[in-house]
Amino acid sequence: MKIISPKRLILCIVxxxxxxxxxxxxxxxxxxxxxxxxxxxxxxxYDTEKDYGHATGYFSYLTKTGFGDGPAAxxxxxxxxxxxxxxxxxxxxxxxxxxxxxSHGFKMAGKNYPEKSIGWYRxxxxxxxxxxxxxxxxxxxxxFRNSKVFFNGYFLGTEESGxxxxxxxxxxxxxxxxxxxxxxxxxxSMEEGWFYEGAGIxxxxxxxxxxxxxxxxNGTYVTSEIKNTxxxxxxxxxxxNKGNYKGSIEIVQTVFDSSGKSVAAxxxxxxxxxxxxxxxxxSKLTVNNALLxxxxxxxxxxxxTQIKQNGKIVDSxxxxxxxxxxxxxxxxxFFLNGKPLKLKGTNNHQDHAGIGTALPDELQYFRIKKxxxxxxxxxxxxxxxxxxxxxxxxxxxxxxxxxxxxxMGINDYHLNDLKRMIERDRNHPSVFCWSVxxxxxxxxxxxxxxxxxxxxxxxxxxxxxxxxxxxxxxSGFKSGISSVVEIMGYNYLGNGDIDAHRNQFKNQPGMGTExxxxxxxxxxxxxxxxxxxxxxxxxxxRPTFYSIEEGWKFYAERPYxxxxxxxxxxxxxxxxxxxxxxxxxxxFGMMDVxxxxxxxxxxxxxxxxxSPVVHVMPHWNWSGMEGKEIDVWVHSNCDEVELFLxxxxxxxxxxxxxxxxxxxxxxxxxxxxxxxxxxxxxxLSDIQKTTGNAENLKLTLDKENVPNSKVMVVxxxxxxxKGLHVPTSNNEINFxxxxxxxxxxxxxxPTSLEKDQFIDELLLVPITNLEExxxxxxxxxxxxxxxxxxxxxxxxxxxDYKNQAPAYVYLGEFDLKNNAATNVVSFFYKKIGVNAxxxxxxxxxxxxxxxxxxxxxxxxxxxEGKNSIYIAATPLQKIKDWDVMNTDPGIIQIIxxxxxxxxxxxxxxxxxxxxxxxxxxxxxxxxxxxxxxxxSLRN
Ligand code: GAL
Numbered sequence: 052m053k054i055i056s057p058k059r060l061i062l063c064i065v066x067x068x069x070x071x072x073x074x075x076x077x078x079x080x081x082x083x084x085x086x087x088x089x090x091x092x093x094x095x096x097y098d099t100e101k102d103y104g105h106a107t108g109y110f111s112y113l114t115k116t117g118f119g120d121g122p123a124a125x126x127x128x129x130x131x132x133x134x135x136x137x138x139x140x141x142x143x144x145x146x147x148x149x150x151x152x153x154s155h156g157f158k159m160a161g162k163n164y165p166e167k168s169i170g171w172y173r174x175x176x177x178x179x180x181x182x183x184x185x186x187x188x189x190x191x192x193x194x195f196r197n198s199k200v201f202f203n204g205y206f207l208g209t210e211e212s213g214x215x216x217x218x219x220x221x222x223x224x225x226x227x228x229x230x231x232x233x234x235x236x237x238x239x240s241m242e243e244g245w246f247y248e249g250a251g252i253x254x255x256x257x258x259x260x261x262x263x264x265x266x267x268x269n270g271t272y273v274t275s276e277i278k279n280t281x282x283x284x285x286x287x288x289x290x291x292n293k294g295n296y297k298g299s300i301e302i303v304q305t306v307f308d309s310s311g312k313s314v315a316a317x318x319x320x321x322x323x324x325x326x327x328x329x330x331x332x333x334s335k336l337t338v339n340n341a342l343l344x345x346x347x348x349x350x351x352x353x354x355x356t357q358i359k360q361n362g363k364i365v366d367s368x369x370x371x372x373x374x375x376x377x378x379x380x381x382x383x384x385f386f387l388n389g390k391p392l393k394l395k396g397t398n399n400h401q402d403h404a405g406i407g408t409a410l411p412d413e414l415q416y417f418r419i420k421k422x423x424x425x426x427x428x429x430x431x432x433x434x435x436x437x438x439x440x441x442x443x444x445x446x447x448x449x450x451x452x453x454x455x456x457x458x459m460g461i462n463d464y465h466l467n468d469l470k471r472m473i474e475r476d477r478n479h480p481s482v483f484c485w486s487v488x489x490x491x492x493x494x495x496x497x498x499x500x501x502x503x504x505x506x507x508x509x510x511x512x513x514x515x516x517x518x519x520x521x522x523x524x525x526s527g528f529k530s531g532i533s534s535v536v537e538i539m540g541y542n543y544l545g546n547g548d549i550d551a552h553r554n555q556f557k558n559q560p561g562m563g564t565e566x567x568x569x570x571x572x573x574x575x576x577x578x579x580x581x582x583x584x585x586x587x588x589x590x591x592x593r594p595t596f597y598s599i600e601e602g603w604k605f606y607a608e609r610p611y612x613x614x615x616x617x618x619x620x621x622x623x624x625x626x627x628x629x630x631x632x633x634x635x636x637x638x639f640g641m642m643d644v645x646x647x648x649x650x651x652x653x654x655x656x657x658x659x660x661x662s663p664v665v666h667v668m669p670h671w672n673w674s675g676m677e678g679k680e681i682d683v684w685v686h687s688n689c690d691e692v693e694l695f696l697x698x699x700x701x702x703x704x705x706x707x708x709x710x711x712x713x714x715x716x717x718x719x720x721x722x723x724x725x726x727x728x729x730x731x732x733x734x735l736s737d738i739q740k741t742t743g744n745a746e747n748l749k750l751t752l753d754k755e756n757v758p759n760s761k762v763m764v765v766x767x768x769x770x771x772x773k774g775l776h777v778p779t780s781n782n783e784i785n786f787x788x789x790x791x792x793x794x795x796x797x798x799x800x801p802t803s804l805e806k807d808q809f810i811d812e813l814l815l816v817p818i819t820n821l822e823e824x825x826x827x828x829x830x831x832x833x834x835x836x837x838x839x840x841x842x843x844x845x846x847x848x849x850x851d852y853k854n855q856a857p858a859y860v861y862l863g864e865f866d867l868k869n870n871a872a873t874n875v876v877s878f879f880y881k882k883i884g885v886n887a888x889x890x891x892x893x894x895x896x897x898x899x900x901x902x903x904x905x906x907x908x909x910x911x912x913x914x915e916g917k918n919s920i921y922i923a924a925t926p927l928q929k930i931k932d933w934d935v936m937n938t939d940p941g942i943i944q945i946i947x948x949x950x951x952x953x954x955x956x957x958x959x960x961x962x963x964x965x966x967x968x969x970x971x972x973x974x975x976x977x978x979x980x981x982x983x984x985x986x987s988l989r990n
Pocket of ligand 1: 525
């Protein structure tokens with residue numbers, strides 16, 4: 052017997068353990084985020100040549116499988132395309148134009164811009180040989196919109212909606228042990244909403260690998276019933292078998308609490324589903340001393356579902372969930388965990404300043420925290436399913452959600468969208484209500500609306516019976532949809548008699564799905580239509596609309612109404628009512644597009660929040676208005692407030708419940724102070740001080756940032772020499788960063804047409820008029836000889852591949868708009884010969900070290916206008932008659948570096964969103980401005 056030395060034994064054990072770990076890993080699930088390192092280029096809506104000839108092949112992707120053509124082809128050369136990481140919104144990168152879409156915030160993208168309405172994305176993915184045997188799929192959280200996806204040239208499918216998550220199985224097409232190509236063509240020419248929607252792959256993409264026997268995506272459904280302190284959990288799981296195994300599997304369901312401790316477990320042996328079949332299995336578990344999910348303490352549990360085959364784990368699937376009870380009562384409103392809870396909500400779209408719809412996950416947390424800070428406890432996803440990260444943030448931070456589908460209808464387009472939304476989102480404790488529509492004016496008040504609502508409502512219940520269904524209704528209360536919908540969603544007091552509706556439908560609970568739609572510009576206190584300024588004092592915006600205060604009082608006074616959702620929490624791009632161009636964002640928000648509060652935030656905080664509030668408005672920098680009367684308002688939840696100007700009392704006033712206080716004050720510079728009293732005792736005060744001139748720049752990390760995260764939201768402001776914030780400053784600020792990058796800039800000014808992003812311009816210029824001459828020898832010229840002018844003929848025309856010359860010289864041209872030394876110009880050569888020498892404007896150019904088919908062309912070789920390019924090459928040989936020979940010599944790429952990042956302050960503030968590099972210890976953001984002391988921020 053051979054004796055193994057201890058050292059060898061250890062090595063053997065390590066080796067075996069590695070093999071085992073590898074085998075285990077191979078059989079379990081991997082979900083890999085593939086947001087990084089994509090290539091992007093614009094295509095064209097109808098000019099197929101500019102769309103890289105896509106869908107023009109004799110055989111294209113619908114004729115025969117695997118015939119994706121143009122960029123959809125596996126080997127398409129995308130070296131000259133722009134490199135980027137997801138999430139990406141190409142609309143936000145574009146300038147503004149009056150001719151562009153009002154709904155989409157006048158960004159020059161979409162249907163009126165055919166050259167900016169198609170986006171191509173390509174990504175290389177390596178999949179190891181060891182994955183052979185697993186199910187490989189690509190998961191998209193959402194693409195705006197009408198996407199077509201290809202994998203190694205194979206067409207996978209089309210997803211029309213810009214708001215659905217979807218998944219494609221690519222197992223059959225994978226090149227195991229090598230490179231694979233994933234291609235997406237997004238077509239944003241059509242709008243789905245009447246608000247800004249972005250363009251492109253603006254949500255995450257994942258590569259998923261599972262065992263053939265696996266839990267399908269969104270394949271679990273966890274519900275709970277609470278009795279005293281015990282929760283009876285029902286855990287449903289949908290398992291699919293894409294393999295040939297027949298026999299039994301074991302399903303192990305384990306509930307973990309938030310500390311990671313297992314609190315309940317059950318296992319069961321079942322028969323595996325047949326080949327390509329999905330089966331549903333239900334387990335019951337009991338969680339004792341269940342901790343409930345609540346808006347104050349959003350406690351989460353996790354269900355771990357494991358599938359075992361012959362005792363070995365083949366799949367693990369995690370489902371975060373919460374234990375909580377919800378109930379609507381037609382008399383008393385909404386109840387969370389048995390306690391009444393008035394819904395204090397806002398409606399919101401999904402875009403943010405500077406970054407459009409391409410929100411890093413951190414921004415979801417940032418925005419939900421801002422809303423919570425205002426005292427809000429509920430969020431309506433108007434008017435489409437949100438990104439999964441928004442719901443994750445709501446689950447973790449404690450924010451109730453109305454989840455809404457995009458379009459009402461009863462066919463596959465509508466019901467399948469609804470189904471996917473519910474199946475994706477039904478484990479989120481934050482989601483308390485499904486909305487199946489909003490203001491469908493054609494059907495709201497009629498029998499078509501009744502029929503559609505009845506179908507959608509019943510259909511919804513079949514997928515999730517634990518949540519009620521609502522529709523936001525703006526006309527025809529008492530008829531049509533409103534007569535059959537489970538929870539009446541009132542859109543605006545001015546649209547009908549809410550009490551009358553309620554008296555007729557006594558058993559139907561209701562809530563205000565929209566209210567407000569007031570106009571306000573942050574930091575503006577006088578309406579000036581010429582400047583498109585709306586004063587920030589809360590007022591009735593239009594004859595049939597009401598102020599925030601009027602709206603809240605109405606809902607607060609009626610216990611039968613579960614609550615209200617103001618239009619909106621944040622301003623958004625598009626819908627710049629009451630104005631149009633050059634206003635590009637809405638005026639409705641309680642906060643601006645950056646999340647800087649308008650004064651109404653403090654009204655809501657007073658009556659929605661739990662802490663004492665005193666907020667005095669306006670600011671006190673009114674030079675030139677000395678002696679003139681100014682409206683001073685105080686938002687507060689104190690019993691009384693006394694106002695002082697320069698220490699002199701302007702009077703003490705009693706605060707009415709859900710009200711605000713007003714004074715008229717003759718302006719004199721100095722200090723305006725409001726002191727709040729509760730039970731006769733001074734408890735807090737707020738001060739507006741006249742400031743000196745702007746002197747210093749100040750950068751602050753917003754407190755709503757996610758701690759220690761790579762993405763950071765920074766507030767930019769200026770202060771006077773005493774350090775006081777200057778509320779009227781509008782200076783232009785320049786930014787630079789080390790150890791990171793800037794994602795976007797904004798300032799909340801609805802009329803700002805400044806750039807949101809400063810990114811290098813990338814232009815692809817084709818080589819045109821390609822001609823050729825035969826060369827007598829295969830020795831390629833090292834210096835450009837003068838070729839006879841009348842020998843040139845169209846390149847490759849009637850080429851006799853059986854009788855080719857020893858070599859050819861090709862002559863083409865390309866145009867340069869300018870020849871700035873700062874441009875980076877490269878020629879990406881595509882092989883039209885075996886060996887080649889290249890001359891630009893007569894000078895020989897050399898291939899670059901990194902890529903032998905890339906030539907860097909510097910400005911002393913180039914000139915403005917027409918440039919000539921000669922390529923001398925020995926010919927490629929056609930092997931088979933049907934071989935398609937490349938005749939495209941390549942493309943010229945011109946990169947014009949972006950100008951430095953900058954943004955003007957708007958009424959004292961701007962916002963900059965930055966991202967620290969993966970490997971950097973710190974990012975250093977610097978801000979400079981003419982006449983101001985610079986600032987920098989390290990983090
Ligand atoms: C509502 C609509 C919202 C928004 C709002 C503006 O009618 O549902 O999406 O357009 O008006 O006031």
